[in-house]
Amino acid sequence: MGDNHGYKYEQPEHEVCVDEFFIGRYEVTQKQWRALMGPNQARFVGDELPAQRISWNDAVEYIRRLNEKEKTNRYRLPTEAEWERAARAGTNTRYYWGDEIRNEYAWYYGSSKFTAHRVGTALPNAFGLYDMLGNVWEWVSDWYDSKYFKRSQKDNPKGPESGTMRTRRGGSMANLASYVRSASRYRSKPDKRHYIFGFRLAQSANVTD
Template identity: 45%
Template sequence: MSHVKQFSGLALFICVLQMANSETIENFLNIEFVRVPAGVSVMGTEDLEAAAMEMPEPDVNKLHDESPAHTVVFEQPFFLSKTEITQAQWLKVMENKPGPENNWQQKNWRDLPAVSISWFMAQRFAKELSKLDKHYNYRLPTEAEWEYAARAGSTDLRPWPLDDLEEHAWFINNSGDEPQPVATRKPNAFGLHDMIGNVWEWTADWYASDIYKQGRRINPKGPEKGNARVRRGGSYHCPLHLTRVGYRSADDPGKRYSVLGFRVVAEKK
């Protein structure tokens, strides 16, 4: 039995416990945050063979940065925004309208995820929101926090059966190749929406292809320096093989794309 397998039952127990005892908070802008419990989980892709079967052959070599799958421990719970930050939330804080003009002309523009957000812009949003809020500070989640929250107790390629993917995620098969209003797909077991699909999400961490080999297991954080920041979760434009919870991607922190947004962690002041 692998080290990862030994902990899978505990991780699933945490998932069930959270489903029965979910807790949320809401800030002054009515942004809702879900309590992600302290606990133990898997990080990385355990079944590389199954993942490879979904991928185009030229991309299979990229799986190396998802291994080895390993056990991670989070000693404290944290509050993660229930959805990606929306255009309405961005506008209230930053007073500008990033992204394609068409997104802002839709009837449902308020509930569309804010996109064309660079990592630096996401950081500025968190900083400005922290200034405005008397009770909470905000930050981007670490890559490990993001995957832990996205897995919600699962050790599989996805937190739900493949046949249920379209009920939980917006991707190329069902999105019309356009961003969709947040929280219009089913949440994961922690109560978080769109952790897979709709838009890619920035994390706080620098990217390193070998970070999983470095043995960071307790409250893990990324490397201290790098050239690209990690983004996770896939988007409305992504094919099936990019909708896996363990899939890793990274980009220049100054880049902006219409498929790229973020969510934030809230911490008491």
């Protein structure tokens, strides 16, 4: 996890172990968002486009409503460690397809024409997950600390115990290739909305209800 050749807040590379989990094949779409939350104030509109202008708080509320609707507690945001495990899909290269950017795998500044794209139209990673890099930044559950990787625990890290910013991963349609790497991480206030912010769902493998 991390990148010794990346930005300081992505260093150092370190080994982590996470328990089995499930993660959404796609980013949550505007159609899915609308079914629980009403209209999505997206800049780029379409049922199968990722939900946009989603704050961390918004994502958590969507998940609360989804769990309530399905009478379960299985759905949640992925942790940062889970997200990177899913994005890398067993690789240790800059991107999950290699060390050079390839437009067919990610919607970023060089390929997106500065617009969001229908989920699942870029090529997937080896785990069959789409748009882990690019399209929209994806919120994870962790508080953000630029130095957290220097002290992160090895087993099932869940981020700092507190903070003022939440972490987002993967870059977006509006970012240069340097921000759509498997190690790319950044932060925003939990109530911050932006047209390049979205999310995907996760759940622990041992949750049965």
